[in-house]
Amino acid sequence: MGTADAIVVDRLVKRYGDLTAVADISFSVRRGSIFGLLGRNGAGKTTTLESCIGLIAPTSGTVRVLGFDPADRRDLARLRPRMGVQLQATSLPEKATVGELLRLYGTYYGLRGNPASVASRVGLGDKLDRFAGKLSGGEQQRLALALALQHDPDVLFLDEPTSGMDVYGRHVLWREIGALRSSGKTMILTTHYIEEAEHLCDEICIVQTGKIVARDTPAALVARYGGDASIEFAARGFSVGAALAGLGRWAHDGDRYTLVARGEPGHALAKIVEYANALGVTIAALDLHRPSLEDAFLAITGERIEDPRSEAA
Amino acid sequence: MSAAALATAPLERPRRSQFRMLLAQTRMNFVWYFWRDGEMIFWSLAIPVFFLVVFSFALGMGSAQRASAFLVPGLIAAQVFSSGFWGVGAMLATFREKKLLRRVYLTPLNPWTFFSALVLYRMTLLAMQATLLILAGALVFKVHVVGNPFAVLGILALGAATFVALGTVIGALVKTAESANNFASVLTVPLSFLSDAYIPINNFPAPVAHALRLLPSTQFVDAFRGIAIYGEPIWHYAGWMGALVLWMAGAIAVSARYFRWI
Known part of the structure; x- marks a missing residue:
């Protein structure tokens, strides 16, 4: 001190x-x-x-x-x-x-x-x-x-x-x-x-x-503590090729794909867009979710903080 | 406002004076709790005068003037009780419940200054109430305060100090503002009837009257009335005054032990 x-x-x-x-x-x-x-x-x-x-x-x-x-x-x-x-x-x-x-x-x-x-x-x-x-x-x-x-x-x-x-x-x-x-x-x-x-x-x-x-x-x-960023998008005819597999953890549900990115998500995003262009596939409904302090709070404490705006006080 | 403006905001380095705080706080107490409170003005000024006039005719002591001579000091004494129990005791409990005492505790204002300002405000109000009752008695019923002014003020000050001390016991022992207010009314109203203030206790059976003379309220009323209206010398009441000092000392001891500022 x-x-x-x-x-x-x-x-x-x-x-x-x-x-x-x-x-x-x-x-x-x-x-x-x-x-x-x-x-x-x-x-x-x-x-x-x-x-x-x-x-x-x-x-x-x-x-x-x-x-x-x-x-x-x-x-x-x-x-x-x-x-x-x-x-x-x-x-x-x-x-x-x-x-x-x-x-x-x-x-x-x-x-x-x-x-x-x-x-x-x-x-x-x-x-x-x-x-x-x-x-x-x-x-x-x-x-x-x-x-x-x-x-x-x-x-x-x-x-x-x-x-x-x-x-x-x-x-x-x-x-x-x-x-x-x-x-x-x-x-x-x-x-x-x-x-x-x-x-x-x-x-x-x-x-x-x-x-x-x-x-x-x-x-x-x-x-x-916030965890990794994730990228979500819909793309008809898309497939996760070998060039993309190393970007993180992939999951898909029909045409909806989710990547939990390892490291900086901007880099992963650029790769995905490049790959989709090469395939001639259009990417739609794209969401990039960056971890927030709220995610960190949840990870650290294992509980959600109360929703403050729902309080009357 | 920009940060630079904030940093150079005109703030003279303070010279703090508890006396200046006392005056400012007392003035604000008067404005906030009396001047801007119509109900308070009505109950503390109009009602006692109304009681004086009505009871003087209703009491049946031979003449309205005799009744009024009894009632002027009795009604003033009742205001002394309520100044202590309501004005100081219940107010302190209310301030504590509203967390105002905590807030003030965090400032350089000395808690004693805050307390003194509350007492000083009530004493100012008490002086107004007493003046009004004495004027009404003199103008309507030709009742005059004949006692030595210093003796009259002395016994009034002793009574006020005793009941302020007893009031702080409420503030010390009672937890919530609501029950403090209930205690204050439960004490003030019956005491006014049982202590020779509103009605002569000689009307009660002798043993009851004797018992009632053990109350500090009766002791104060009798001493005050005797000195102020009947012009008796102050040493006639040395015993009662000693008793009041004991009541006050006991009350201060209890308050000092149990009063919590925060």
């Missing part, structure tokens, strides 16, 4: 009686990067995140954030001004306006500014006078993000930041998180949206039943 790491979690364990929420998790997060904890609900992501911000005292193991121990009162007091947190499901006072909340939370950090600019960063610039209780779920989450970032923290903790958000809200949030990364912030987020982890994170930990089962960049996880 060097000073290049903003967050270091070492052999973290959290037990509640007989229930083990986190069983031995270790990772570190480089300064200026976005780190994602990806897993199903109940995998231990939130417990891990809350151990980093002093909401949960670890049963054993250590956590350091910017060199501070969040389980220590004094360290936590020094850490608080430098961290920003967006929690799941905080309900803000219903009769409070967006502007009032931003201003009040600003006073917690010694800010005396106009909240209009931070509000417009999260797309709430025209809603400063709107009551928090009248905001949509997605707007409330964008407000929660604004409350987390307006004091320019060095490290941000986002717990399921886009859960239940509409497409626009997610887009705004992703854009904002990207901008924060460019400005050098360190972020750690939990998510059960594969797409979100793949789109945002420099590095992903896949968490299953309180343990890290894989950790790498999204591309490396896909390359290592």
Whole structure:
């Protein structure tokens, strides 16, 4: 662990009686990067995140954030001004306006500014006078993000930041998180949206039943665990000749052919087209399936992540 | 907004002051939970005055003025009970259930500052309620607060502190906002009737009246009424005031042991 790491979690364990929420998790997060904890609900992501911000005292193991121990009162007091947190499901006072909340939370950090600019960063610039209780779920989450970032923290903790958000809200949030990364912030987020982890994170930990089962960049996880690309097409009068047999595993059902390609599928595709041309056969209904993070997740954990969009929450 | 603009966003390095946070938080509490809540305004200001006028005529203590002299301090005391049980105790349980306490815990706002702002807001409201009741008593029934102003404020502050402390016990022991609210009403309403606030406990059989004098609410009501309206010297109630201090100390001990901020 060097000073290049903003967050270091070492052999973290959290037990509640007989229930083990986190069983031995270790990772570190480089300064200026976005780190994602990806897993199903109940995998231990939130417990891990809350151990980093002093909401949960670890049963054993250590956590350091910017060199501070969040389980220590004094360290936590020094850490608080430098961290920003967006929690799941905080309900803000219903009769409070967006502007009032931003201003009040600003006073917690010694800010005396106009909240209009931070509000417009999260797309709430025209809603400063709107009551928090009248905001949509997605707007409330964008407000929660604004409350987390307006004091320019060095490290941000986002717990399921886009859960239940509409497409626009997610887009705004992703854009904002990207901008924060460019400005050098360190972020750690939990998510059960594969797409979100793949789109945002420099590095992903896949968490299953309180343990890290894989950790790498999204591309490396896909390359290592996602399996091979496959090519599917229909071609009347086609046959797999000797020149094609070495490209991978072939299967066919009538005129429909499937190749699970070994290596780069582009190369295989070129060979197939060339061969078909030589035969004078037309290729139709061609599909190229590249492995995704979802395939990698399934291969690693042996289970599918819940379909996030089917959740009402 | 571009990344470069973000990096240079005008953010002065903060000078954090808990005092400034306290004032801002108190003001927002007042606006959010009182000023913008019509029901709250109605129940906390209009209803006590309505009770004063109606009960003064209905109580049958010889004259409406005598009844009013009894009721002005009694109704103020009932507001003290509800400030503690509802205003502080049930509110804290609600804030915890809504995860607002967790959210605030993650900021540099000191939990004590947050708590003080809640108390300060309720004390401001209590001052408004007391002023309104005293004015109504004076204008309608010619009831006057004759006690030494410092003694009156002193006993009121002691009572308020005691019931805020007792209120935090609800916030500490009760898990959900709903049951905290139920506890607050179960305590506030009967106590107002059984503690010499709305009706004289001398109307009860003597042993019952004696038993009721063991309640901190009765002790506070009697001391407050005696000092404020009947102009008795504060040391007449030294015993009751000592009892209130004990109640407060016990309540603080229980809250300190069991209150969970997150």
